[in-house]
Amino acid sequence: MTAPKQFASYVDANAESYIQRLAKAVAIPSVSGDAKYRQHVFDMADFLVNEMRSLGINVHKVDLGKHVLDGEELQLPPAILGSIGNDPKKKTILLYAHYDVQPALLSDGWDHEPFRLTPDPKTGRLYGRGASDDKGPLLGWLNVVEAHVKSNIELPVNLKFCFEGMEESGSDGLDDLIKAESPKGKFFDGVHAVCISDNYWLNDRTPCLTYGLRGISYYKVSVSGPARDLHSGVFGNTVHEPMTDLIHLLGKLVTPTGEIKIPGLANLVAPLTEEERKRYEVIDYSVADVEHSAGARVAISDDKVRVLTGRMREPSLSIHGIEGAFSAPGAKTSVAKTTSKGKFSIRLVPDMTPELVDPIVINYLEGEFAKLNSKNKLKIENLHGGKPWVTDPGHWNYKAAIKATETIYKKTPDLTREGGSIPVTLTFAEALGVNVLLLPMGRGDDGAHSTNEKLDRSNYIEGTKLLGTYLHEVGAISIV
Template sequence: SISHFLCVFLHIERSDFPQGEMDWVAIESDSSNVQKRPELHRMMETVAQKLQLMGGTVQLVDIGEQELPDGQTLELPKVVTAQFGNDSSKHTVCIYGHVDVQPAKLEDGWATDPYNLTEINGNLYGRGASDNKAPVLAWIHAVEAYQALSMDLPVNVKFVIEGMEETGSNGLDAMIMAQRDTFFSEVDYIIISDCGWLSRRPALTYGTRGNCYFFAEVQDLHSGVYGGTVIEPMTDLIGILDTLISPSGKILIPGIREAVAPLSDEEWKMYQDIQFDMDNYKNKIGVNQLMYSNKVDLLAHMWRYPTVSIHGIEGAFSDPGTKTVIPAKVTAKFSIRQVPDMDPAMVKKQVTDYLHSVFAKRKSPNKLKVTMVIGAKPWLADTHHPLYEAGKVAIKRVFNMDPDLIREGGTIPIARTFQDVTGKSIIMMPIGGFDDGLHSQNEKMSSFSLSPRYNYIEGTKLFIAYLNEVSQIKRTSV
C-alpha cells in the first residue's frame, strides 16, 4: 500500500499542474455580477466536460432562476454532479466545492491580472486560485492519479460542484433537498475543502461561522440641490451605521451578544493548546495591533463570537478624484458573522428593529429600508468522529505532523445545509494557506515551503491518502 502511494505521489509531482488551474482562473466566474453570468455558465460546462472526459457519470443539474432586485429573473448556473465508482462494498464520499468567485478588478490593488494565474515564488496568484478552484482541481487530480496508475479508487467518489457560493448558494439547498433520497442517499461522508490552514501546520476544520448580510438603503429622491435645504441620505446612513459597533469593536445591536453560547472551560483549554504565534499572525495580516492581546481571546473572536463588518456603500461617489454630487439613494452593505446559538431569523428581526429605532430617533424625512439578503447558519463538528481520525492519520502520512484543529472565521453555509438535510457526517479538510487573501486583492494559492506550489501538490497527495484512510473506517462507526 505504501508503495502504491509512492507511485501516485510521484505521478503527481511529475504532472503539469498549473495548466488546469490557469484555464479555470481565466474564466471570470463572478457570481455576484449579473453581467458575468455567461462566464459562470461556461465555467460549469468546463467542469462537467472535465469530469466526463475522466469517465465520470456527470449531470448538469438545472436549479432554476434567480430573482434580481429589479424583479427580473436570471438563469442560475447549473450544479455539476458526478460519480466515480459504484461498488456497494465500499464507502461513498461526496466532495463539495464551488467554482464561482468574488469580484476582482486590477484597479482594486492587484499586483497581477486577477484572471491570469501568475506564479511568483511558488505561489499561484489569481481570483479563485485558493477559493475554491485549486482545491476542487486537487480533488479531481487525486481521482485522476488513481486512474492514471490503473488503481481502483478505494472509495466511491461523488462530486457536487456549484457556481453560486459567493452570493449565498442560491438554489443549492432546494437541489440537495430534491436529491436527498437519490444522489445523496448512498453517500456516507461529505468532504469540503473550501477553507484554509491557521498556520504553517496542516489543519482540520471543525466549525465555521454563518453570515447574515444586510442592505440598509436610505433615500429621499431629491435631485439637483446643493447642501442646505434637505437632510441628506448619506448623513442619515452614516448616522445609523455608526450605531452598529463601538470604537473598540463591541456589537451594539441589542440581543446579538446575548445569544452567543458561553465559552466552556474545555474550549478555553483547547484554544490555549493551539500553537498559534500572535506576532506571526500580526505580521502576516499586516497590522501593528490586534483587537485582543491574548491567544484565546483572539481565536475566540475569530471563530466563535459574532462580528459586524461594514463592506461599503452603493450609490455614493466611489471613484478617485472629487465630485460634489449629493446622492439621493445610498445603500450600505454590512454583514454579521453568525455563531452558535444565534438564529438568522432572529438576527434579521434584531437588526431591522434596531436600525429602524435609531433612524426614528433622527426624525429624518427620508426613507429607510433594511433587507437581509443572505442568512447562513454556523456549523460545528465532533473532532473525535472517525472522519476526523482518518484525517489526522492522512495528514501524519503526508506531512509527518499532527494537524491544527481549527474553526473558520468565514462562512461555508453549505456545511450546515448538508448536515441539516442529509444527516451525513461532514469534514472540512483545507489545503490553502492562512494568508491566501480569499475575497481580497492578490488572492493566491500559497506555497508554505521553498518547494514551488507546495500546498497545491502536497494537498493533492493528502486527498489521495485521505481517500485510502476513509476506506478503512469500520462500517459500524458510520
C-alpha cells in the same frame, strides 16, 4: 490505513501534468458574478465533465434554471453530479467544490495576467485567479482519482461529486437541488460523510481542519426626509437631516473595540466550554499573524485567545458603507440627499440565527431612532442571511483527516472554526444528516478574492496526497 506507496509515487511523477491541468482550468475565466463571463462558466463545466469522464467517473450536468443578474435574465451554470464506485461494503464520501471564481483584471493590481497560471520558480507559487479558490482543490480530487485508476489501485471508498458554478454569487439553485436529491433512492442517498476543500490554513506553516463557520445577517438602513437636496446654509439647523440621523444610528451599533451594543444578542451566543477554549490556546496562530494579514498593527487585543474567539466563535458587527453621501472632490455644501442609506452585517455564531437576530436588531434601531424625535422616516431591510454551522471534530470523519494530515505533513492539524460563511455546508449537514469536514489545501496567505491569488506548488501536490490519504484513512475506519 496509509495510502499505498504507489499512490504518492504516481502523484510525484505526474506533478507537472497536474499543474498543466490547473493551468487549463485557470485559463477559463469562469466569473459567475458578471453576465459578460457567463459563457465561460459553462465552458468550465464542460471542461470538468470531460476530465471526469476520461477518468471513468459517471457524470452528468443538472439544469438549475435561470436567475436575474444586473437586470438580465441568465441561465444558471449547471451543477455537476458524478460518482465512481458502488460497493455496498464501502463507505460513500461526497466531495463538494465550486468551479466559478471572483472577478479579476490586470488593472486591479495583478503582477501577472490573472487568467494565466504563472509559476514562480523561486518561491514555488502558482499565481492565477481560482488557483486556490477553488480550482486547485477541486482538481486535487480528480488528481486523486487519476492516480488510483492509472496505478490500478482500488479506491478505498465510493465517491460522489457535487461541483457548482455559482458559489461566489450565492449558490443560486443548489440548496433546492440538494434537498430534492437527498431522499431515499435519489443521488445523495447512501452518503456517509461529506468533505469540502474550500478553505485555508490559518497561516503558511500549520495545516488545519475546520469544524465550524459563522453565519451572517446583512442589513440596509435607510433614512429619508427632504424631497430634494438642500443648501446647508439655508436649511442647516432648520430641518432634520437624513445623514445626521443615519450616522447617529450606525454609531449605536458597535464600539471601536468590536463590542456589539445591541442588547440581547449576547444572550443568544452558546457559552464557551473549557474544552473548546483549550483548542484556541494550542492553535499555532498569533496576534502577529493577524497583523501580518491585515498589513498593519491594528489587532483589537494582544491576547491570542481573545483574537481567535473574536474571529471564530463570537459574533461580529461590521459597517460596510454609506450611500447618499457626497464623496467627490471639492467642498459641496448641500445637505445629504433625500435618502441616506447605511449597510452593515452581523456574523452569526451558534445559537444565533437570522430569524432570532432580525427582530432584536430591528426593534433596537427603531427604538434608537424614536429617541431622536426626528421627522424623517426609517426603513430597515435584511438583504440576505445564513445560519452558522458547527460539527463534532471528534467524529470519525475528522479522525481520518487528522491521521492523513499527520502522515503527509508530519504535524497534527489545528482544529479551527472560521469567521466566514459557506452556506452549502449547513445545507449538506441538515439535508443529508451526516458529518461535514472542511479539509483545506491552501495556505492563509493565498489571497483568495484578492489580487495575485496563488496556490503553492507544494500545497497543490502534497495537498493531492492529503486528499487521497484521507480517503484511505476513512475507508479503514469501522463504523456502526
